[in-house]
Amino acid sequence: MNGRAQPLEIPGVLLAEAAGPAGENEPAGPPGNGLLTLRPENLSSAAFDLEAAERAAAALLAAFGVPAGSEAALRTPARMVAGLAELLSAPAWEFTTFPNTESQHELVLARNVPFTSVCAHHLLPFSGVAQVGVLPGERIAGLSKLARAVEAFAARMQVQEELGQQVASFLETRLECRGVGVVLEAEHLCMTRRGIKAQGCDTVTVATRGLLRDDPSARAEFLHLAQAPRRRAA
Numbered sequence: 001m002n003g004r005a006q007p008l009e010i011p012g013v014l015l016a017e018a019a020g021p022a023g024e025n026e027p028a029g030p031p032g033n034g035l036l037t038l039r040p041e042n043l044s045s046a047a048f049d050l051e052a053a054e055r056a057a058a059a060l061l062a063a064f065g066v067p068a069g070s071e072a073a074l075r076t077p078a079r080m081v082a083g084l085a086e087l088l089s090a091p092a093w094e095f096t097t098f099p100n101t102e103s104q105h106e107l108v109l110a111r112n113v114p115f116t117s118v119c120a121h122h123l124l125p126f127s128g129v130a131q132v133g134v135l136p137g138e139r140i141a142g143l144s145k146l147a148r149a150v151e152a153f154a155a156r157m158q159v160q161e162e163l164g165q166q167v168a169s170f171l172e173t174r175l176e177c178r179g180v181g182v183v184l185e186a187e188h189l190c191m192t193r194r195g196i197k198a199q200g201c202d203t204v205t206v207a208t209r210g211l212l213r214d215d216p217s218a219r220a221e222f223l224h225l226a227q228a229p230r231r232r233a234a
């Protein structure tokens with residue numbers, strides 16, 4: 001974690017070094033600060049074959065007995081594909097970092113970041129909240145970037161364990177920070193509405209790096225504060 005930041009690809013999301021100025025609301029960072037731009041607008045044209053997906057959706061509906069020529073047979077395939085494409089896309093953003101001028105070396109934690117992703121095993125959504133903690137090093141991230149990282153990695157088919165690890169690895173690599181922790185709490189429709197139908201069940205995963213993994217007191221502080229307030233109220 002002490003080496004220079006290396007490019008970290010987000011599979012399914014185009015990740016490129018920013019070529020132009022930063023967005024309207026964000027100051028442009030100095031060269032070499034790891035400023036990134038995600039361009040999901042390229043996804044639908046480059047990564048998704050929407051026409052092939054609509055043909056496949058139509059075939060699926062026909063196989064499930066939807067009458068040919070019905071409104072559902074005619075219009076639902078496009079709606080199915082648009083909905084899935086939306087779940088698998090994220091807005092463009094820039095990963096902006098700033099010098100850590102006030103020596104904030106203690107925990108920075110963004111809590112209850114909402115997310116929705118798509119289970120790679122069943123193609124059903126899973127959604128919940130993320131607690132994202134960072135022990136800063138030489139640079140700090142714009143706070144919204146912690147939530148943006150969750151949003152960007154959530155926009156793909158995967159399992160929850162992978163999502164937490166991806167966000168943790170991305171932040172550790174890009175921020176060169178001293179520790180990262182990502183706690184995800186989510187309901188999986190594939191488990192609560194089908195199969196075992198365990199309604200009310202949620203799934204919690206923990207992904208940590210650096211001192212938030214290896215230092216017992218730092219890890220304990222993170223896990224304590226990472227408990228959502230509604231769960232800590234008791």
Ligand SMILES: [Zn+2]
Pocket residue numbers: 119120121122123124188190191
């Ligand atoms: Zn599933």
